[in-house]
Amino acid sequence: MASDEGSVRVDSWIWSVRLTKTRSMASSACRAGHVRVNGERVKPAQPVRPGDEVRLRHAGRDRVVVVSRIVRKRVGAPVAAECFVDNSPPPPPREYTVPIGLRDRGAGRPTKRDRREMERLRGAPGDLG
Secondary structure, X not given: OEEOOOOEEHHHHHHHOOOOOOHHHHHHHHHOOOEEEOOEEOXXXXXXXXXXXXXXXXXXXXXXXXXXXXXXXXXXXXXXXOOEEEOXXXXXXXXXXXXXXXXXXXXXXXXXXXXXHHHHHHOOOOOOO
């Protein structure tokens, strides 16, 4: 399954080492320009080889990994962890993340006043008139 020679498609490799949940998510990330190999935006069929640096923007987080082994099929988490070196920056602390406005369950639909207050907090432009 794992080897140190040859190459494999970047979308297949990203999925195989469990950086994305599905291969179609990996392909979509490539098409959207969220995947870079050695600093270049790539298409899903771009081959990766050991030593390549893969940058992936997924789920609001940047992942920077260096390919150490080529995997053609999806493998278990312990084996997947051996296939790359993770150089990703640590995720931001929870206190720096933007809080999402949550309403109490059963509170009903927001009123116009509630909506305007939420837009003000989010910094979204409201009605001008």
